[in-house]
Amino acid sequence: xxxxELSLHGVFPALVTPFERKTEALDxxxxxxxxxxxxxxxxxxxxxxxxxxxxxxxxxxxxxxxxIAREEVGDRLVIAGCGASGTAQAIALAADAAEAGADAxxxxxxxxxxxxxxxxxxxxxxxxxxxxxxxxxxNIPQVVDAYLPRTVVQDLADLPNVVAMKDSSGNLTxxxxxxxxxxxxxxxxxxxxxxxxxxLAGGVTxxxxxxxxxxxxxxxxxLRLMDEGRIAEARALQRQVQKLxxxxxxxxxxxxxxxxxxxxxxxxxxxxxxLKAVGGALIHETRAEIQLELEKLGKIAAEDEPFAYPDGPLxxxxxxxxxxxxxxxAHGLRLGSGSAGEGLNRVQLDLIGGRKDSPxxxxxxxxxxxxxxGREALTTILEPGLTVQPSTLLLPxxxxxxxxQANMIYGPTQSALGRAIVDALEAGTIPAQAASDEVLIxxxxxxxxAIDRHALYQSVYQAARAAIAQxxxx
Amino acid sequence: xxxxxEWFRGIFPALVTPFTRDDRLxxxxxxxxxxxxxxxxxxxxxxxxxxxxxxxxxxxxxxxxxxxxxxxxxxxxxxxxxxxxxxxxxxxxxQHARDAGATGALVVAPYFLKPSFNEVYDHYRALxxxxxxxxxxNIPQCAGTHFRWWTAEGMALDFENVVGIKDSSGDLPFMEALFEKVxxxxxxxxxxxxxxxxxLAAxxxGAILASANLIPDIWQAVYQATLAGDLATAQEWQQKVQKLxxxxxxxxxxxxxxxxxxxxxxxxxxxxHPIMPGGGFRREDYEELRMQLEALxxxxxRTVTYDLGTQQVQTAVAATPHTPDVVSGWTLxxxxxxxGPPFQELAHIDLLMGRKDGPVGRAIERxxxxxxxxxxxxxxxxxxxxxxxPTVTVRTARQRRLLYEHAAEGINLAIQANxxxxxxxxxxxxxxxxxxxxxxxxxxxxxxxxxxxxxxxGIQAIRKAIESRPTLDELFNEKVAARHPFRYAP
Numbered sequence: 012x013x014x015x016e017l018s019l020h021g022v023f024p025a026l027v028t029p030f031e032r033k034t035e036a037l038d039x040x041x042x043x044x045x046x047x048x049x050x051x052x053x054x055x056x057x058x059x060x061x062x063x064x065x066x067x068x069x070x071x072x073x074x075x076x077x078x079i080a081r082e083e084v085g086d087r088l089v090i091a092g093c094g095a096s097g098t099a100q101a102i103a104l105a106a107d108a109a110e111a112g113a114d115a116x117x118x119x120x121x122x123x124x125x126x127x128x129x130x131x132x133x134x135x136x137x138x139x140x141x142x143x144x145x146x147x148x149x150n151i152p153q154v155v156d157a158y159l160p161r162t163v164v165q166d167l168a169d170l171p172n173v174v175a176m177k178d179s180s181g182n183l184t185x186x187x188x189x190x191x192x193x194x195x196x197x198x199x200x201x202x203x204x205x206x207x208x209x210x211l212a213g214g215v216t217x218x219x220x221x222x223x224x225x226x227x228x229x230x231x232x233x234l235r236l237m238d239e240g241r242i243a244e245a246r247a248l249q250r251q252v253q254k255l256x257x258x259x260x261x262x263x264x265x266x267x268x269x270x271x272x273x274x275x276x277x278x279x280x281x282x283x284x285x286l287k288a289v290g291g292a293l294i295h296e297t298r299a300e301i302q303l304e305l306e307k308l309g310k311i312a313a314e315d316e317p318f319a320y321p322d323g324p325l326x327x328x329x330x331x332x333x334x335x336x337x338x339x340x341a342h343g344l345r346l347g348s349g350s351a352g353e354g355l356n357r358v359q360l361d362l363i364g365g366r367k368d369s370p371x372x373x374x375x376x377x378x379x380x381x382x383x384x385g386r387e388a389l390t391t392i393l394e395p396g397l398t399v400q401p402s403t404l405l406l407p408x409x410x411x412x413x414x415x416q417a418n419m420i421y422g423p424t425q426s427a428l429g430r431a432i433v434d435a436l437e438a439g440t441i442p443a444q445a446a447s448d449e450v451l452i453x454x455x456x457x458x459x460x461a462i463d464r465h466a467l468y469q470s471v472y473q474a475a476r477a478a479i480a481q482x483x484x485x
Numbered sequence: 486x487x488x489x490x491e492w493f494r495g496i497f498p499a500l501v502t503p504f505t506r507d508d509r510l511x512x513x514x515x516x517x518x519x520x521x522x523x524x525x526x527x528x529x530x531x532x533x534x535x536x537x538x539x540x541x542x543x544x545x546x547x548x549x550x551x552x553x554x555x556x557x558x559x560x561x562x563x564x565x566x567x568x569x570x571x572x573x574x575x576x577x578x579x580q581h582a583r584d585a586g587a588t589g590a591l592v593v594a595p596y597f598l599k600p601s602f603n604e605v606y607d608h609y610r611a612l613x614x615x616x617x618x619x620x621x622x623n624i625p626q627c628a629g630t631h632f633r634w635w636t637a638e639g640m641a642l643d644f645e646n647v648v649g650i651k652d653s654s655g656d657l658p659f660m661e662a663l664f665e666k667v668x669x670x671x672x673x674x675x676x677x678x679x680x681x682x683x684x685l686a687a688x689x690x691g692a693i694l695a696s697a698n699l700i701p702d703i704w705q706a707v708y709q710a711t712l713a714g715d716l717a718t719a720q721e722w723q724q725k726v727q728k729l730x731x732x733x734x735x736x737x738x739x740x741x742x743x744x745x746x747x748x749x750x751x752x753x754x755x756x757x758h759p760i761m762p763g764g765g766f767r768r769e770d771y772e773e774l775r776m777q778l779e780a781l782x783x784x785x786x787r788t789v790t791y792d793l794g795t796q797q798v799q800t801a802v803a804a805t806p807h808t809p810d811v812v813s814g815w816t817l818x819x820x821x822x823x824x825g826p827p828f829q830e831l832a833h834i835d836l837l838m839g840r841k842d843g844p845v846g847r848a849i850e851r852x853x854x855x856x857x858x859x860x861x862x863x864x865x866x867x868x869x870x871x872x873x874x875p876t877v878t879v880r881t882a883r884q885r886r887l888l889y890e891h892a893a894e895g896i897n898l899a900i901q902a903n904x905x906x907x908x909x910x911x912x913x914x915x916x917x918x919x920x921x922x923x924x925x926x927x928x929x930x931x932x933x934x935x936x937x938x939x940x941x942x943g944i945q946a947i948r949k950a951i952e953s954r955p956t957l958d959e960l961f962n963e964k965v966a967a968r969h970p971f972r973y974a975p
Contacts, residue, residue, distance in 0.1 A: 254974065262975055290928035297975055367817040367844070376817065376837055376848035379920050382876050383860050390835045393967035395823040396768030397955050402819040422971030433964045436957065446957060447814060464974055 015145045017115060019175050019198045020216050021054025022230045023090060024223035025062040027269050028076065029279040037072050039079060041279055045224065046083040048277050052227035054217070055088025056080050057117060061151060061179070062221040062265040065092050067283040070100075074107040081112035090147065090219070094119035098134045105142040115145040117177060117219070122155040132163050139172045148176035150185075151202065161188050168193035177202040177219050181260070183209060190214050204256035208249040211237040221259045221268050225275070226252055226308060255304045263293030271301050275310050299415030303462055313460075318409055320350065320359045320456050328361050331406075332374040332452060342369045349477030352470030355461050360428070360471070361454040362478040364401070364445075375450045378404055385410035389421065391453070393429040400446035403432055408456045419461050423468040428453060431475030440483050453478070486670065487640075487647035490618065492562040492588055493672035494690045495527025496704045498697035499535040499566075501742050502549060504754040510545055512552055514752045518698065519556045521751060525701035527691065529557060530591055532566035534627055534653075535695040535739050540757040543574060547581045554586050564620060564693070568593030572608045579612055579619075589618035589648060591693070596628040602636060613644035624653040624676065634662035641667045651676045651693050655734075657683060664688045678730035682723035685711040695738040696730045699745045700781065729777040737765030745774055748805045749783050763963050768955075769824050772945040779803045779906070791815075791913060793840065800910040807952050815917075816843045820950025822942030829929050832895070832938035835922040836946035841870060846918040865893045866900060869909065869917035876924045888925045891935040896921055898936070899943025908948060921946075 026049075029041030046056055058076040059065040065073070073091070080089045091108035093116040095101040105116050121134050139146055148167060150159040158180065167173050176193070178186050179202030190199055194214060201210035204222045207230065211218075223230050229248055236245040259267050266286055270293060272279045281288045289298050306313040321328050325346050326336040339346065345364035352358050365371035378388040391403035405425055411417040432451070435441045453475070461467050500522075503514035519529060531553040532538040532546045541549070550565045557563055565587040567578035572595070579590045595608050612619055621640060625631035631654060641647050650667075652660055653676030663673050668688055675684035678696045685692065685708060697704050703722055710718040733741045739756045744766065746753045755762055762771075778784050787804035790797055792813040802808065818838040825831035839845035849872045852862055863873045873893055879885050900919070903909040909917070921943070929935060949955070955963075 258975060287928075295927065300975055367814070372817050372844040373847055376839070376844040376920060377851060379835065379837055379922055380848050380852035380862060380872065380874055381856060381860065382874050382922070383878050387876060390819065390821060392821065392969070393960070393964055394763075394969045395833065396763065396821065397960060397963060397967055398819060398821045398949070399960065400953075400957060402817075418971050422969055422973070426967065426969035426972050429969075430964055430967070433960045437961050437964075443957070447953065450817065464972060468972065 895939025
């Protein structure tokens with residue numbers, strides 16, 4: 012058996028398909044710009060893959076994309092996604108791809124009606140019989156809802172035109188099994204961005220990745236390092252892009268990749284309906300997280316704004332609550348302050364406490380009628396349903412500019428403050444009577460770029476215990 | 486071949502197991518539970534899944550069966566749960582049940598190490614040799630393996646002492662296969678509370694149910710109606726309890742049942758760890774379960790005094806042990822409500838409640854005179870005076886509608902429901918003010934779900950404010966395990 016000569020040792024981005032914002036029409040110029048953006052770092056491109064929203068594309072569009080890619084990539088590879096539920100459609104797509112100049116086709120496991128193993132095998136046999144072009148099998152159970160069975164892969168590897176399999180499952184036990192049974196005849200390509208280094212270490216040849224259009228140079232470097240056996244350095248790079256890779260794989264797929272590219276100035280428009288650019292599979296919080304990760308990678312400029320932790324006499328810091336130093340003294344309100352953590356994790360908490368029938372009770376109620384100014388007060392909880400006592404408002408001192416930043420307040424800050432209060436109550440630092448008779452308001456200053464939720468939780472907890480101890484005279 | 490017995494039919498509760506404060510079997514509470522269900526049932530099951538059999542020592546399980554037999558005293562059959570992962574322990578427990586005088590043994594498929602079918606077969610063959618009635622028990626949700634029809638058929642036909650099978654899978658095609666293969670030869674029981682009526686109508690001989698601790702009378706009514714051929718009545722009851730039993734089945738059944746029994750006034754412990762309150766049975770499930778039991782009239786009324794300083798108001802409410810006898814401190818009360826699913830339609834309410842002439846009333850007055858319009862505040866009700874405060878910027882017409890029409894409707898219904906149930910007595914409505922901070926997710930779409938979730942969250946928030954929940958004990962017990970959903974990176 013002779014296989015076609017085709018080097019798949021490389022990095023191949025599974026390109027998104029750019030669509031225009033209003034009409035959702037294929038944006039050919041944007042596609043060309045996207046290809047030019049990745050070309051310096053890649054060994055070829057993949058059109059109409061899963062990331063490219065292939066089930067939403069017409070046959071004509073898919074062919075056109077192959078033509079464009081062919082024009083743009085020169086002697087690098089064009090791999091055309093030719094996935095379809097039925098065999099006849101897959102054959103038609105494959106014939107188009109061959110005519111339009113593709114070097115290989117990528118054919119996903121037939122989906123939706125869940126054919127038997129025999130049916131799956133026949134699907135690929137029929138395609139290779141009708142169209143003479145190197146074929147890459149494609150296992151992606153996350154969307155097909157079934158694995159390409161290893162025993163089928165093992166037999167398909169005997170077909171002359173079957174040159175490789177892309178495995179997007181991320182399930183390395185499966186990958187290793189396919190390598191064991193078919194690795195002597197076909198190449199394996201890793202298609203899951205979160206496990207590239209382990210897969211390369213296990214013996215895969217190259218990679219087809221969604222994230223290879225966002226940070227292709229990193230993957231190219233990973234491949235070189237692994238070739239040279241410099242595993243520790245490759246690992247470090249994988250670690251650097253782990254969170255973004257996870258977001259692309261698990262929290263939005265092609266939609267998340269499009270969001271990232273648009274942020275980077277590589278305009279690729281919107282996904283096709285029913286997918287939404289944001290607010291569907293990709294939620295607003297995750298989009299904000301993508302932005303921060305791209306900043307960390309230097310893909311977009313970080314917005315740095317000066318800010319300060321409050322200083323001056325503690326009693327002077329509650330002007331926003333309309334509580335003057337004189338009020339605080341006159342009503343015997345409790346004050347405490349604490350700070351902890353270093354750098355991005357530094358937190359300062361300024362706490363005021365007092366009886367519900369003091370002016371603090373009024374300040375408390377008033378805060379909950381004053382929303383949407385960027386520094387809204389939150390009721391302090393351990394988790395939803397576990398509101399702490401004494402009732403405590405958490406008030407950020409810096410404007411919350413996006414949901415990612417707000418999440419640092421809702422999540423780690425709120426729950427750490429809650430835990431500190433309940434611990435202090437159980438320890439007797441806060442007397443039990445105060446649980447029902449008093450309220451607390453805590454002004455929290457959290458670094459606008461804080462991102463390490465675990466470290467932030469620790470800082471807030473320490474700062475809160477210190478502030479409480481001071482306020483309750485422990 | 487197995488055989489069909491007269492005693493294996495009707496409604497059997499899978500009894501929960503009460504524990505004492507120092508974590509021993511609470512014999513008195515267990516006896517009281519049996520007396521609570523006995524008038525309505527055809528048999529009882531001690532040491533079932535709902536009875537936390539897998540968290541008990543063999544000695545405790547034996548003792549529990551003995552207590553049960555003593556309390557029942559021959560009035561109904563006692564089907565003892567004797568399943569264990571190993572054949573050795575299962576035999577020991579089954580022998581004990583037989584010698585103690587139980588009617589039969591309910592034996593779950595050996596679990597955890599996932600023996601193959603021929604190993605499972607020999608497990609039951611060894612039990613069959615004890616000469617004591619055996620009920621096979623399929624519960625793939627816990628055991629991890631689902632009987633196949635040929636497994637069940639094989640054991641029913643090959644073993645002399647198999648008298649029945651309990652199927653808790655809820656898999657009706659499987660159950661139909663059981664009817665096809667072994668109906669009339671052995672008894673077939675349904676064990677999934679959500680499909681009881683369907684299974685009985687299709688031919689099941691009875692039901693072993695977690696929720697039959699709570700509503701044995703209703704299940705008996707379903708069973709009797711089905712026997713009498715009155716499907717309409719049976720269906721009506723099933724639908725009436727559907728939400729209640731869904732909570733029980735899907736949210737840590739054992740803890741759900743125990744919390745429910747406490748609400749109904751029985752003495753009952755929490756489940757043994759690692760099951761814990763606020764875990765699989767979430768805080769919002771607690772509120773929902775309470776509302777369902779209340780709607781069925783299962784929570785007894787108690788008179789509670791609201792001391793507003795200026796006046797004292799007595800009101801009769803469906804009170805749980807958490808409801809205080811006297812509620813004072815109407816300056817400022819705080820309550821939180823949380824209800825889903827789904828994620829994007831979830832309701833999260835921060836509520837303040839207090840006298841109109843206190844901080845709450847003053848804040849409403851000031852905000853309306855000041856930034857009220859600019860910030861989208863809206864008074865949605867006069868009695869009690871209720872201010873809706875949006876906590877997410879409204880950008881589209883859809884968001885506006887979801888907030889001011891649908892979320893507001895839900896909150897209004899919640900207030901009305903609390904007025905109707907006595908929690909907000911008529912006499913205090915003129916003096917009372919509420920500030921309701923409402924969250925509607927920017928990507929929310931299902932309008933009716935926004936109404937329902939805000940209704941539920943609203944009822945919770947108001948009751949929690951009145952009852953000062955969560956209590957300090959709850960906070961202390963759960964603070965270590967609390968898991969804030971936004972505390973973790975994606």
